[in-house]
Amino acid sequence: MHLHWAGEDLSLSADRAAHWPRASALIVADLHLGKAAAYRALGVPVPDGGAERDLKRLSRLIDRTGSNWVIVLGDLLHARSARSEATLASLARWRAEHSSLRVTVVRGNHDLRAGDPPDELAFECVSPTVDASALGGAACRASRLRFGHEPPAGADSDDDRPTLCGHLHPKVSLEPIDGAGLGWSAPCFWFSRAVGVLPAFGSFTGGARIRPVRGDRVFAIGETEGEIVEVKPLGARGRRTINSQPGAGLPDR
């Protein structure tokens, strides 16, 4: 799915990543690696395998797009207890397969607690936000983009630089146009004029419902079919079909 945003061409993938061809970069957010391990450490049985599979998915995306740079918009590791040998070993194996790859991690709230990945992985870690122009490379110098983890507050004023971020694990609630059938929710990309929010890349992450406003663009992802579709907006004062609020519409008297 192609998107022209903030003067850049981006390609949004149903694998929950954005490709930035001009910089040959793959942008992902919220991997939460080792989350299952952190749960197990606290006595909650979550089977292993998610982290390994997420990294394989990342590798496939890198190969497919030919990217030589991966930008992680925060929450690479889930928690300090997520730094288990198994998780770090998977990460090291993945690194070994992509030894020449440039990896930039914008530290997220989880990374601050979990700590930076080990130095030998040679990930470049920055926080809390970073301008693309500060990251070097010809493509970046000419870009207005900025990378962060949490969406900046009050980002709608004019002098704000367009920021790509994560953190929200956005999901969009959809409802049928004609009222025939049910609505449901799907992970999504959410772009307003100055902020672009990526879906969480990690598979054991959950999500939070977003509430877009007029002018926003939302791209919903089919979780099993690997499809991505731009969602049609229905204005705040548009015709109501099914009332999505439980109990709403009941008469007060």
Add this chain to the structure above:
Amino acid sequence: MPQAQPLHSNPTLAALDRAREWFSARGWTPFDFQLQAWTAYLQGRSGLINAPTGLGKTLAAWMGPVAEAWAEHPPALTLPPPPAALARTPNGRAPDPRQSAEPLRVLWLTPLRALAADTLASLLEPLTPDTDADLNSSPDRPHLNWTVEMRTGDTPTALKAKQRDRLPTVLITTPESLSLLLSYPGAHSRFATLRTVIVDEWHELMSSKRGAQAELALAHLRRLRPALRTWGMSATIGNLDEAMRTLVGRPISPDARALAPALVRSTEHKQIELRTLLPDDAERFTWAGHLGTRLSAKVLDHVERSPARSTLMFCNTRSQAEIWFRRMLDERPDLLGHVAIHHGSLDKDLRSRVENMLDQGRLRCVVCTSSLDLGVDFRPVDGVIQLGSPKGIARLLQRAGRSGHRPGAVSVVTGVPTNAFELVEFAAAADLVDRANREGSSASIVEDRPPLDRPIDVLVQHLVTCAIGDGFVEREMLDEVRSTVSFERLSDDEWKWAIDFVTRGGEALSAYPRYAKVVPAPPDDPRAGRLVGASDAIARLHRLTIGTIADSAVMQVRYWGGGGGLVGTIEERFIARLEVGARFILAGRVLELVRVRDMTAYVRRATNRSGIVPRWDGGRMSLSTRLADGVRARLDEARRGEFRGPEMESARPLLELQTRWSILPGPEDLLVERVWPLGAPQRPPDDDARAVSRRTFDGGGGCHAFLYFFEGRLVHEGLGALLSHRLTRLARRTVTSTATDQGLSLSSPTAIDLDEAGWRALLSEERLFEDLIACMNASALVRRQFRDIARVAGLVVTGYPGRKTPARQLQASSEMFFEVLEEFDSGNLLVEQARREVLEAQLEFKRIQSALRRALASRLRLVELDRLSPLGFPIWAETIRATQVSSEKWSDIVQRMVVRLEDSAVRSERATKRRAGGRKDG
């Protein structure tokens, strides 16, 4: 019945004598069933007591243990000991009466967190020294130095800690709190003197997960105390024998010989009179909905003119209670202070205030839900209203029993239909009530309540509970678990899986590295040879899980600032969808959401008078098989032109309209109505129906098929999922199905074009099981079911409302677990359990099968309509519960969907809220 003679050397007869004496000192004569219960108890047997409310069920169970103690004790010698009472804080230097009192003897298990005041009074009365000279106290009846204490989630922490050191003589507790007690080391000595467990309202507990939890805890107690006697009290249900078997369990070790348990039944039958309040203008009576506010003037009038001092108005859902309470006050502001609301989501202080006022006869009417079904026996109550169809006959009898307390008095219950079809349901209920009155017993008309079959989530929770307590020996524990009825069919493989789950996280071969919850005790540990908790942290976390069987995830609702008074609780999912500033109604008050933090929703009183009424889960009940049969019989009469009784006369215009527009199906017919196209915007029959339909009437294109099986909502939901699934296999399309107690609808944006042969193929019994499995996986049914399972099994740790989530990094949704388990641990029995529960409990496989058989044997009556028929309308109005199956490409469906936008002004406020405590999970 042994004929008692005074002063026996036989301890049983001596004890019986004392119980009789105590009764006769009060001028009472024991009922036969009371004597039977005492005798059986004193013989060392367990048993189940079944008697109508108000006949002394409590004393039937209670006097056995008390009289036994009277007979054991030497007569009082010197000073009378201090009165036994509920433990109070010892004042100053007074010695703690808890320490000198007799150790634990009786465990009183109740489903309610607060014991009804009259039950407590019954328990305390024989323990209190007779001061009244008229009651010529007997020297043979010594004073018992017993303490009676409660232990529930509401008990102060300080008292709980004391209780862990030393339990009172009589402990009143809930299944959750009993499990919690087992989760602390030292159970062996703590329960060393326990003789009896008495379970109140066993019929209510038995067929729930809390019941299975109680069964396991009781089995554990029986291992600690092999001679333990288990007694229960139950209202009349269809399967009393099974209820008793479930209560007493089987002997744990095969060589232990237990005395046969006693089923003690009172022969009293309370006559019941069901009167239905009828709409004046039956022609215009609402076709759909379950609010019933159309009849509010009549109901108010009825309450006011009723000779009853106090009336209980039973609603089927908490939302309905809130709506009615508001409605009453809106129409009659002068009733403020004379009417009150009572339901399970309100703060317990508020509830007990209402209960006290009711007990004192100070309330004219209480709008309530099943929260007042149980345990309560308010003398001043002599009016009972059932708002909306009772859906099951046992429930109706239970509620009717709240009036007419005196033995021999007639219980009168007034039914209020909330839509026209409920008139037919009340007519069917009246038939059953007549039959019970004729037979002098309700035994043949009430429904069964089966115990659960192997709820694995409850089992794994119990295993961890016992592990973090004293630990357990695997083999012994298996015997114990299999001694319960819920788990008697547990296979070796299932047991192995449950043990693997708590020790390894999953089956040996699946990937759960570094996981440990339950581990073998180290060899130098006194508990060596047992499985024990892995760490204190895990024990603490687990104790938070134990309480979660009762409710789905709820949040406390508190006032913001100024002490933060508690209003009640509300489902987390409802709050999660509200914005800051949104208004909703709870406890009859309009509240405005201020913020959400730590599982607590802070609110302030709203100045605006309107707000939305929350919908709580589990509100909608399905028509029971017995009532459904009754409805079919009544409809058949109507088809033949026979309208028997005022209810049917009142429903006549609706049924005749149905006959005119479509047909009224007979017992040999299956009516299939196809409405396509829906045509011009249709005027809803009236405003009430429009309000509840939650859907405007200008849209809703597509093709709708309505099938009327009259089997109850649960069966129709299952059939709807099945038929939708089969339709999507015939062609690429999306089918939405909705169900009510009468039938189901199948809607599709494209035509559903089936001739009779096509419909018959769709209804085929062939590959039924496989198709049901397939459609369950395709729909959200299993995921929805998994939500509770994940909580009970300790996967999702929500913590208690009002308490900080124990580990914030543990926040996860059951949805995430479902996905990861399906993918990486396909043999997980919890996922399997969710499927089984949907198949058996929700889809009711056997009932679906017989419904299909019946459908295939009937004459198919295909009717084409250009508008909704009176029978179809209520189904169409019920979209909120719809389920959907699709064989279309995902992106094609999304093309037909929209996202609702909001004004940008609210966004900045939302950003603030998100930082303040927005939650991130699915």
